[in-house]
Amino acid sequence: MPVANVDLIDGDLRYYSYNPASKDQLDQISELISANLSEPYSIYVYWYFFHQWPQYCFLVSEKSSEKILGVIICKVGPHRDVRMRGYIGMLVIEPEYRGRGIAKKLVKLSIEKMMEWDHVDEIMLETETSNAAALQLYELFGFLRTKRMHRYYLNGSDAYRLILPVLDRLATRIGFLDRIVDVPAGVV
Ligand SMILES: CC(C)(COP(=O)(O)OP(=O)(O)OC[C@H]1O[C@@H](n2cnc3c(N)ncnc32)[C@H](O)[C@@H]1OP(=O)(O)O)[C@@H](O)C(=O)NCCC(=O)NCCS
Known part of the structure; x- marks a missing residue:
């Protein structure tokens, strides 16, 4: 399936694909992330994601601004060859800008594109066990807590691993699947 750039207008906001040629976007992304996530990420982490999966980074701005x-930054790859x-x-x-459904829209867009x-x-993803907002957000989509990882983050806090099963055959084991494939009305 060919990969295409995303460029969507929703009210006064624009949701669009990261442009790998833009140094300004990379600078803004790393600033936004360092100011808001506890884990410190070096430039190599951004290069790791953006060189291999630039199509899986989506951004939001006001329609009339580049700020x-x-x-959201994602990647895709085979897991244990299966x-x-x-x-x-x-x-x-x-x-x-929180509390306006922006994260919900970015997560939905990323799931759909993957x-x-x-x-x-x-x-899959990990999040701090104390991050109630993130847990609630992902659980809305049907992500399941599969593991608790002790002192996973550099700040010493624990993480939950969350998994959203999409495979048809998992439907027989996981009752949440129809919440996954067909995101409930009202979620976005
Ligand atoms: C977590 C975060 C991304 C949510 O972004 P947001 O745009 O405010 O989220 P949304 O408005 O799309 O909310 C979606 C859902 O998340 C949940 N949620 C969001 N903020 C919440 C809060 N403060 N407390 C509890 N649940 C919350 C709600 O279920 C909400 O749905 P609802 O409004 O229908 O109840 C944002 O708070 C953030 O950037 N936090 C710091 C970074 C972070 O923790 N990232 C996630 C790490 S994995």
Whole structure:
């Protein structure tokens, strides 16, 4: 399936694909993430994601501005040679724009594109066990807590691993699947 750039207008906001040629976007993304995530990420982490999966970074701005208000960074690859796994690496919304459904829209867009472009079988991520907002957001989509990892982050906090099963055969084991494939009305 060919990969295409995303460029969507929703009210006064624009959701669009990261441009790998833009140094300004890279600078803004790293600033937004360092200001809002506890884990420190070096430039190599951004290069790792952006050189291999530039298509899986989506940004949000006001329609009339280049200032980045939100970002989601994902990747996709085979897992143990048996399934295709999507991974949500980072998600941040500028504090004054939170609570408006922007993260929900970015997560939905990323899930849909990972399913459309790479036919992922599952999508995984980690988040701090104390991050109630992130847990609630992902659980809305049907992500399941599969593991608790002790002192996973450099700040000493624990993480939950969350997995969204997309594979048809998982439907027989996981009752949440119809919430996944068909995101409930009202979620976005
Ligand atoms: C977590 C974060 C991305 C949410 O962004 P947001 O744009 O405010 O989220 P949305 O407005 O799309 O909210 C979606 C859902 O998330 C949940 N949610 C969002 N903020 C919440 C909060 N403060 N407390 C509890 N649930 C919350 C709700 O279920 C909400 O749905 P609802 O409004 O229908 O109840 C944002 O708070 C953020 O950037 N936090 C700092 C970085 C971070 O923690 N990233 C995630 C790491 S994995």
